[in-house]
Amino acid sequence: DIQLTQSPSTLSASVGDRVTITCRASRTxxxxxxxxxxxxxxxPKLLIQEASSLESGVSSRxxxxxxxxxxxxxxxTLQPDDFATYYCQQYNDNWxxxxxxxxxxx
Amino acid sequence: EGQLLESGGNLIQPGGSLRxxxxxxxxxxxxxxxxxxxxxxxxxxxxxxxxxxxxxxxxYADSVKGRFTxxxxxxxxILYLQMNSLRADDTAVYYCAKASRVRGFLDAFDMWxxxxxxxxxx
Numbered sequence: 208d209i210q211l212t213q214s215p216s217t218l219s220a221s222v223g224d225r226v227t228i229t230c231r232a233s234r235t236x237x238x239x240x241x242x243x244x245x246x247x248x249x250x251p252k253l254l255i256q257e258a259s260s261l262e263s264g265v266s267s268r269x270x271x272x273x274x275x276x277x278x279x280x281x282x283x284t285l286q287p288d289d290f291a292t293y294y295c296q297q298y299n300d301n302w303x304x305x306x307x308x309x310x311x312x313x
Numbered sequence: 314e315g316q317l318l319e320s321g322g323n324l325i326q327p328g329g330s331l332r333x334x335x336x337x338x339x340x341x342x343x344x345x346x347x348x349x350x351x352x353x354x355x356x357x358x359x360x361x362x363x364x365x366x367x368x369x370x371x372x373y374a375d376s377v378k379g380r381f382t383x384x385x386x387x388x389x390x391i392l393y394l395q396m397n398s399l400r401a402d403d404t405a406v407y408y409c410a411k412a413s414r415v416r417g418f419l420d421a422f423d424m425w426x427x428x429x430x431x432x433x434x435x
Contacts, residue, residue: 241421243358250408250425251350251358262423294358298419301372302348304358 209233209297211305219313224285228308230278230295239299242271242280245307246291254293255280285310315339315424317409322429329399329433335392335409335426343387346412348422349394351405351431361407362394366416377403399433406430 210233220226230240238258243251253262255271258278268283282289290312295305321333333349349361362383363372371383382395392409407429410422 239419245358250427251422252425253413253421253423256413256421256423296358296421298421300419302360302363302419304350304360307357 209236209300209303211295211297211303213293213295213305213308215308216306217309217311219311220285221313222285222287226282226285226310228280228293228295228310230273230280230305232276232278232297232299235275236297236299238274239297240271240273240278241296241298242269243294243296243304244289244291245294251294282310315411317411317424317426319407319409319426319429322407322431324432324434325399326435327400327433330395330397331399331431333394333396333407333409333429333431335394337390337392337411340411340424341415342385342390344415346416346418346420347383347385347392348410348412349383349392350408350410350422350425351403352408352428353402353405356405359405364392365418396431399431401433404431404433 212231214229240258242255245251259271270281292307292309294307316338318336348363364383380398384393409426411424412420413423
């Protein structure tokens with residue numbers, strides 16, 4: 208089975224910061240990677256799929272990149288609404304989520 | 314705009330059974346692969362099970378294989394998860410989710426329900 212790791216597990220940042228979250232796969236998943244945002248008590252929300260394709264209606268401050276085994280989610284100009292937990296998910300070999308990265312207010 | 318609405322979550326004793334339902338609306342249910350994902354309290358997301366658009370193919374995480382059964386009734390636009398031999402570590406919020414592409418198998422999930430809580434405890 209493919210394993211996913213995310214770093215960091217927690218990220219402290221301020222409004223206006225640029226933040227980057229990394230997701231690594233144990234073997235190549237090509238570009239079959241998605242990013243989700245989840246707020247407490249809410250369902251996850253799809254932000255990006257196929258590693259870099261932004262979902263309709265998602266702010267352009269979010270961007271994704273990567274191919275193979277290493278991927279990044281970047282949030283530019285962090286806004287108060289962006290403080291949440293972010294999960295990567297591979298769908299190259301069945302489906303699996305990374306452990307999550309909590310973006311908290313510094 | 315489409316919607317998914319789960320129901321059926323409850324407090325159940327270890328070893329018991331429960332059936333979750335997910336009612337779909339606002340999209341052509343029969344053309345989408347559907348999935349159950351769960352989240353234990355304070356933990357991350359865990360893929361549980363997926364069913365093809367036709368219902369003929371099903372896939373399970375090792376943690377639930379042999380105990381859970383996914384099914385769908387496309388005449389009623391409902392997705393099900395039959396859970397048997399429940400254990401304490403099955404305690405979680407269970408979400409149903411829709412694949413993002415028509416007949417997309419290995420795909421991201423672009424629509425999620427609000428979740429239903431299953432608590433397994435004596």
